[in-house]
Amino acid sequence: MWLISGKGEVTLQINDWFGSVKEITVIDTPTLYKRTEKSRDNRTVWLGFAWNFNINKQNNKLNLTL
Secondary structure, rough: OOOOOOOOOEEEEEOOOOOOEEEEEEEOOOOOOEEEEEOOOOOHHHHEEEEEOOOOHHOOOOOOOO
Protein backbone atom coordinates (compact mmCIF):
# COMPACT_ATOMS: atom_id res chain seq x y z
CA MET A 1 0.00 0.00 0.00
CA TRP A 2 1.36 3.40 -0.95
CA LEU A 3 -0.04 6.66 0.42
CA ILE A 4 -0.53 9.63 -1.86
CA SER A 5 -0.22 12.96 -0.02
CA GLY A 6 -2.11 11.56 2.99
CA LYS A 7 -5.46 11.43 1.15
CA GLY A 8 -5.21 8.53 -1.24
CA GLU A 9 -3.74 5.07 -1.34
CA VAL A 10 -2.76 2.59 -4.00
CA THR A 11 -2.81 -1.15 -3.27
CA LEU A 12 -1.24 -3.92 -5.35
CA GLN A 13 -2.13 -7.56 -4.66
CA ILE A 14 -0.64 -10.52 -6.53
CA ASN A 15 -1.93 -14.08 -6.00
CA ASP A 16 -0.08 -17.28 -6.95
CA TRP A 17 2.79 -15.45 -8.65
CA PHE A 18 4.74 -18.66 -9.32
CA GLY A 19 1.75 -20.82 -10.33
CA SER A 20 2.45 -23.30 -7.56
CA VAL A 21 -1.09 -23.96 -6.25
CA LYS A 22 -2.03 -27.63 -6.58
CA GLU A 23 -4.83 -29.76 -5.24
CA ILE A 24 -4.10 -33.44 -4.65
CA THR A 25 -6.90 -35.85 -3.77
CA VAL A 26 -6.24 -39.47 -2.82
CA ILE A 27 -8.93 -42.14 -2.43
CA ASP A 28 -7.47 -45.27 -0.89
CA THR A 29 -9.87 -48.09 -0.05
CA PRO A 30 -9.42 -51.89 -0.24
CA THR A 31 -11.14 -51.97 -3.64
CA LEU A 32 -10.20 -48.58 -5.11
CA TYR A 33 -7.12 -46.41 -5.32
CA LYS A 34 -7.35 -43.09 -7.12
CA ARG A 35 -5.02 -40.11 -7.05
CA THR A 36 -6.08 -36.88 -8.72
CA GLU A 37 -3.80 -33.89 -9.14
CA LYS A 38 -5.23 -30.57 -10.26
CA SER A 39 -3.35 -27.42 -11.08
CA ARG A 40 -4.55 -24.37 -12.90
CA ASP A 41 -3.26 -21.07 -14.07
CA ASN A 42 -4.84 -18.91 -11.40
CA ARG A 43 -2.49 -15.97 -11.34
CA THR A 44 -4.28 -12.73 -10.57
CA VAL A 45 -3.13 -9.16 -10.14
CA TRP A 46 -5.32 -6.55 -8.46
CA LEU A 47 -4.59 -2.84 -8.51
CA GLY A 48 -6.76 -0.76 -6.18
CA PHE A 49 -7.06 2.95 -5.60
CA ALA A 50 -8.89 4.72 -2.75
CA TRP A 51 -9.27 8.45 -2.14
CA ASN A 52 -10.36 10.10 1.10
CA PHE A 53 -12.73 13.03 0.50
CA ASN A 54 -13.03 13.85 4.22
CA ILE A 55 -12.34 17.56 4.70
CA ASN A 56 -12.64 17.69 8.51
CA LYS A 57 -9.68 15.68 9.84
CA GLN A 58 -10.71 16.14 13.52
CA ASN A 59 -13.66 13.71 13.17
CA ASN A 60 -11.57 10.79 11.92
CA LYS A 61 -11.57 9.05 15.31
CA LEU A 62 -13.54 5.80 15.53
CA ASN A 63 -16.09 5.95 18.36
CA LEU A 64 -17.19 2.52 19.60
CA THR A 65 -19.72 2.51 22.45
CA LEU A 66 -21.74 -0.35 23.86
